[in-house]
Amino acid sequence: MFYREAGDYKTSYPEDSQTFPIKFDRIRYYAVLAVAFGIIPFFINDYWANAVFVPFLIYAIAAIGLNILVGYCGQVSLGTGGFMAVGAYAVYKLMTAFPEVSILIHVLLAGGITAGVGVIFGLPSLRIKGFYLAVATLAAQFFLVWLFNKVPWFYNYSASGQISAPERDILGVIITGPNTTAAAKYLFCALILLALAWLARNLTRGSVGRKWMAIRDMDIAAEIIGVNPLTAKLSAFAISSFFIGVAGALFFAVYLGAAEVGESFGIQKSFLILFMVIIGGLGSIFGSLAGAAFLVLLPVFLKNVLVGMLGWPTDLAAHIELLIIGGLIIVFLIAEPHGIAQLWRLAKEKLRLWPFPH
Amino acid sequence: MPDTFFYATEVMLNGLMAGVMYSLVALGFVLIFKASGIFNYAQGVLALFAALTLVGLQDGQIPFSHVINAIFGTDLHNFGWTLPAVVAIALTAVVMVGMAILIERYILKHLVNQEPIILFMATIGLAYFLEGLGDVMWGSDIKKLDVGLPQGISETIETATYNWFGYGFFIDKLDIVAALVAAALVIALTLFSQYTKYGRALRAVADDHQAALSVGISLRFIWVLVWSIAGFVALVAGIMWGSKSGVQFSLSLIALKALPVLMLGGFTSIPGAIVGGLIIGMGEKLFEFSIGPMIGGATENWFAYVLALLFLVFRPQGLFGEKIIERV
Numbered sequence: 001m002f003y004r005e006a007g008d009y010k011t012s013y014p015e016d017s018q019t020f021p022i023k024f025d026r027i028r029y030y031a032v033l034a035v036a037f038g039i040i041p042f043f044i045n046d047y048w049a050n051a052v053f054v055p056f057l058i059y060a061i062a063a064i065g066l067n068i069l070v071g072y073c074g075q076v077s078l079g080t081g082g083f084m085a086v087g088a089y090a091v092y093k094l095m096t097a098f099p100e101v102s103i104l105i106h107v108l109l110a111g112g113i114t115a116g117v118g119v120i121f122g123l124p125s126l127r128i129k130g131f132y133l134a135v136a137t138l139a140a141q142f143f144l145v146w147l148f149n150k151v152p153w154f155y156n157y158s159a160s161g162q163i164s165a166p167e168r169d170i171l172g173v174i175i176t177g178p179n180t181t182a183a184a185k186y187l188f189c190a191l192i193l194l195a196l197a198w199l200a201r202n203l204t205r206g207s208v209g210r211k212w213m214a215i216r217d218m219d220i221a222a223e224i225i226g227v228n229p230l231t232a233k234l235s236a237f238a239i240s241s242f243f244i245g246v247a248g249a250l251f252f253a254v255y256l257g258a259a260e261v262g263e264s265f266g267i268q269k270s271f272l273i274l275f276m277v278i279i280g281g282l283g284s285i286f287g288s289l290a291g292a293a294f295l296v297l298l299p300v301f302l303k304n305v306l307v308g309m310l311g312w313p314t315d316l317a318a319h320i321e322l323l324i325i326g327g328l329i330i331v332f333l334i335a336e337p338h339g340i341a342q343l344w345r346l347a348k349e350k351l352r353l354w355p356f357p358h
Numbered sequence: 359m360p361d362t363f364f365y366a367t368e369v370m371l372n373g374l375m376a377g378v379m380y381s382l383v384a385l386g387f388v389l390i391f392k393a394s395g396i397f398n399y400a401q402g403v404l405a406l407f408a409a410l411t412l413v414g415l416q417d418g419q420i421p422f423s424h425v426i427n428a429i430f431g432t433d434l435h436n437f438g439w440t441l442p443a444v445v446a447i448a449l450t451a452v453v454m455v456g457m458a459i460l461i462e463r464y465i466l467k468h469l470v471n472q473e474p475i476i477l478f479m480a481t482i483g484l485a486y487f488l489e490g491l492g493d494v495m496w497g498s499d500i501k502k503l504d505v506g507l508p509q510g511i512s513e514t515i516e517t518a519t520y521n522w523f524g525y526g527f528f529i530d531k532l533d534i535v536a537a538l539v540a541a542a543l544v545i546a547l548t549l550f551s552q553y554t555k556y557g558r559a560l561r562a563v564a565d566d567h568q569a570a571l572s573v574g575i576s577l578r579f580i581w582v583l584v585w586s587i588a589g590f591v592a593l594v595a596g597i598m599w600g601s602k603s604g605v606q607f608s609l610s611l612i613a614l615k616a617l618p619v620l621m622l623g624g625f626t627s628i629p630g631a632i633v634g635g636l637i638i639g640m641g642e643k644l645f646e647f648s649i650g651p652m653i654g655g656a657t658e659n660w661f662a663y664v665l666a667l668l669f670l671v672f673r674p675q676g677l678f679g680e681k682i683i684e685r686v
Contacts, residue, residue: 138614138618
């Protein structure tokens with residue numbers, strides 16, 4: 001009925017190759033943007049910002065980054081937490097060293113520094129793959145966390161070994177520090193997510209993304225048809241790490257405000273983001289968002305039900321949460337190895353034929 | 359001889375003993391990887407779960423007592439009996455076999471022919487699930503595991519070495535037991551796989567799934583078998599590690615340490631798992647002892663992984679592994 005290509009005439013090449021070729025999708029996309037930027041900022045309060053929206057936006061950025069590496073280029077990485085830590089410490093050093101420069105530039109520069117580190121740890125991917133590469137990235141995870149713990153220069157010789165974000169603003173609106181309003185945090189993260197998601201979407205459907213996917217599907221064949229594995233893999237590592245570094249910078253500067261590396265960027269974080277990518281759907285930008293939303297909302301939901309409604313002790317609720325997340329991952333992998341994104345695709349297929357299924 | 363030399367030797371010996379623990383976990387990995395090509399991340403959590411179950415059974419704890427108390431407002435904790443260590447170990451072994459059957463029926467069966475990465479993810483999910491289950495069943499407080507293994511520093515070795523070298527070596531009795539148990543386990547596994555019918559079937563499956571199927575070996579049975587054995591190995595590792603440092607969450611983290619062990623030893627080699635564990639255990643202790651103080655200490659956290667990373671670049675199949683790694 002309303003969801004199909006027929007009748008939606010394209011009269012130019014750019015129109016023909018647009019991201020959302022179906023009119024309904026375009027309207028939905030603008031509607032989501034309108035809600036995200038026109039409605040939520042006016043109603044958001046501290047609880048919703050800190051428990052749901054800001055973590056979701058930041059994890060979504062990290063998940064898109066990891067999805068580029070794992071889902072599009074096929075290189076498994078367990079070092080996400082370590083790379084987020086690089087972003088966080090980079091932005092901290094930049095913020096304290098150059099207080100007069102805009103925080104936005106610092107966040108982007110932190111992403112750039114993380115991209116450099118990511119390329120270095122991505123070098124082994126030129127020789128090894130699969131689980132072997134996963135273990136190589138574990139080396140990055142543990143080494144980086146240790147480095148930020150042990151070298152006092154990174155945390156400016158503070159006595160507690162913690163880093164805490166000083167107050168910075170953009171055009172007079174405070175973005176970091178304890179006096180930030182919920183709406184400012186939300187809008188800052190949402191704008192960066194929008195820009196990066198747009199970038200990722202266009203990268204992955206362009207020639208760079210196709211090279212990544214060729215490498216993922218069969219590296220030898222890709223090499224034969226003229227894809228350079230060196231540049232394809234390292235560019236995937238660089239861009240993925242850029243996203244993850246930006247996410248780490250935001251996670252520290254905007255969301256946490258103060259961070260201790262082992263606690264905030266440990267191996268658990270790597271797994272959490274990997275799960276977001278898997279549950280959301282490998283090789284899908286929408287999937288990264290869906291996976292992040294799912295794994296941010298699930299603990300909040302479970303906590304509200306178990307602790308808030310049933311009155312169970314919090315530690316028990318935390319264990320049951322582990323149990324449920326583990327179970328859900330297995331169920332998801334068995335029922336739909338391609339994640340929420342695949343369910344979404346199936347729904348769209350159905351909708352395209354509706355109301356005449358044949 | 360200077361004392362520092364002896365001290366270094368002692369550090370090395372203790373590292374070797376710690377390496378035995380890594381080897382025990384790595385052994386379970388290798389068994390499952392050989393038989394089913396699954397990279398079982400949950401091996402460490404299996405060890406944790408086995409140790410928790412063992413303590414719970416031994417002390418007569420009521421399973422799920424925390425949940426029951428939370429729902430019904432009761433105050434149940436113990437049945438009020440304690441089981442002898444041998445009975446508890448036997449019962450835990452039964453639980454691990456039951457677990458293997460459940461894992462095969464509800465997870466592996468449905469994931470046949472999926473990509474290895476999906477199976478790997480499934481075992482990570484399993485690890486979370488088991489960790490949650492263990493905590494919900496038995497509570498998450500640190501427990502003391504005592505199955506009657508000798509504890510403390512061995513005075514015999516200390517006096518003997520003092521008389522010989524003028525320097526008393528401190529070696530934990532438990533570490534010696536662990537080393538002996540690991541050796542016994544490897545010998546038993548080797549004998550099992552060489553001389554019994556099921557052991558041969560196991561090796562056949564490890565060699566070639568389809569050929570094994572075509573001569574009438576049931577893959578599903580073999581998977582249950584191999585997960586049971588891995589569960590048993592996990593139980594042994596859990597007992598050793600739990601007696602040493604108490605049953606707690608950090609037990610499941612040794613699974614991660616087992617990964618570099620496998621890199622070094624090769625994914626498909628049982629002796630490799632042992633030798634790799636020893637090298638990693640010894641290497642990280644010696645590195646911490648010699649270089650650690652210069653760069654701030656706590657190098658044990660990453661040394662193993664970086665060593666594995668270097669190893670990968672020069673010998674991707676590990677020391678004893680089959681040369682099946684695809685070069686890119």
